[in-house]
Amino acid sequence: FFFLMSQSSTASGLADYPGSTSSQDDNIDLVFMCAMEKVQSIASILAAINIVKDKKVPTICTVTITKKGIKFTVEESHSLQANVFFQEELFKQFNLEGPSIQFRIYLSVFLDCLNIFGNQPSNPTSLQMLYKGYGNPLILTLTEDKNTNMLTDVTINTMESQGLINFNFRGCPIHNKVIMQSHCLKEAFDELDWSSTFVNFVLSPDEPFFRLQTAGNLGSCQVDYPKDSDEVFESFECSQTQSNFYKLSVIQPTVKALAVASKTQVRVNQRGVLSMQHMVTDTKQMSTCFIDFFILPSEDGDSDEEMLE
Missing domain, CATH: 3.70.10.10 (Proliferating Cell Nuclear Antigen)
Structure with missing residues (x-):
C-alpha cells in the first residue's frame, strides 16, 4: 500500500505553524520542512502533469528540492519531460538542510492526499510537509480549516531517484x-x-x-x-x-x-x-x-x- 493515514481532531504547534502533530524533538532530524496555507492551488497545477496511461500504474514523479523551491518532474516514454516548479516564496515556511535533495513518489497518491478534504477553493486546506532524508517517507499534515481543527497525517513512501533525462534544449x-x-x-x-x-x-x-x-x-x-x-x-x-x-x-x-x-x-x-x-x-x-x-x-x-x- 502506498500511504498510511491517521486523523485527529486536535492539533499541537510545530515551528508556530498550526495543524501539526509532530513534537520539537522529532524535528531535530528533519532534512526538509515546508508549510503553506492553501494547497488547492498547487494541487490543480500538479494534476496537469499527472500523466495517466493506465489506471493500474500510478505516475512516478521525481521531487527535487533546493533553496529556491520544489520541482516536480514526470517523464514519459523517453520522449516527454514535464516540470512544475514552485518557488520558495510561495510557502509560508521553507527550511532545507543542505544544498538539495531528490527522491521519487507516486504523484497520483500525492494528489489524492492533497485533495483529501476536497479541492474547492471555498474550503481551503493547509499543508505541512516533512522529510527526514534518504530512505524515509514523506510526511504530510493537512488541516481542513483553522476553525474546525480537523487534520490528517499521511505518510507516503519515497523511492530512490534514478536520474532524469537531459534534453539539452x-x-x-x-x-x-x-x-x-x-x-x-x-x-x-x-x-x-x-x-x-x-x-x-x-x-x-x-x-x-x-x-x-x-x-x-x-x-x-x-x-x-x-x-x-x-x-x-x-x-x-x-x-x-x-x-x-x-x-x-x-x-x-x-x-x-x-x-x-x-x-x-x-x-x-x-x-x-x-x-x-x-x-x-x-x-x-x-x-x-x-x-x-x-x-x-x-x-x-x-x-x-x-x-x-
Whole structure:
C-alpha cells in the first residue's frame, strides 16, 4: 500500500505553524520542512502533469528540492519531460538542510492526499510537509480549516531517484519562439483529429506562420494563425521555417495543462525538440508558476507527411 493515514481532531504547534502533530524533538532530524496555507492551488497545477496511461500504474514523479523551491518532474516514454516548479516564496515556511535533495513518489497518491478534504477553493486546506532524508517517507499534515481543527497525517513512501533525462534544449540554436494566449492554443488543439497518430507543428517567418495539422484515414485537419494576430500572439520571433512531427499521445499532457494556464511560450530548437512553457497565475495569492514540457520529435511521421502533401 502506498500511504498510511491517521486523523485527529486536535492539533499541537510545530515551528508556530498550526495543524501539526509532530513534537520539537522529532524535528531535530528533519532534512526538509515546508508549510503553506492553501494547497488547492498547487494541487490543480500538479494534476496537469499527472500523466495517466493506465489506471493500474500510478505516475512516478521525481521531487527535487533546493533553496529556491520544489520541482516536480514526470517523464514519459523517453520522449516527454514535464516540470512544475514552485518557488520558495510561495510557502509560508521553507527550511532545507543542505544544498538539495531528490527522491521519487507516486504523484497520483500525492494528489489524492492533497485533495483529501476536497479541492474547492471555498474550503481551503493547509499543508505541512516533512522529510527526514534518504530512505524515509514523506510526511504530510493537512488541516481542513483553522476553525474546525480537523487534520490528517499521511505518510507516503519515497523511492530512490534514478536520474532524469537531459534534453539539452539550450544546447542547440533556437530559431523560433512565440508567446501566445493559452486558450487560443487549446482551441487549436481541440480542432485537430485526435484519432491521428501524429501532429505536424509548423513555425515559419512566412506563411503559414503557425500551423497545427493532423492527418488520418478520414482526411486531414489544420489550424493556422497569422503572426500579426494580437488576440493570439504576444510576441512572434521566427527566423526560419521548421516543420516537425510529434506523437499526439505524447503531446496530449501539454494540452491538458493549457486549461490552467494564461500564456504559453512555444520554442523549437534546431534538433526539433519542442518546448512549451505554460504560465499559471494565482491572482488571489498573487503568485505565478510555470509548467515546462520538453517533447522529442518523432522520426516515424513519414507516412503522415505524405498524406499532408
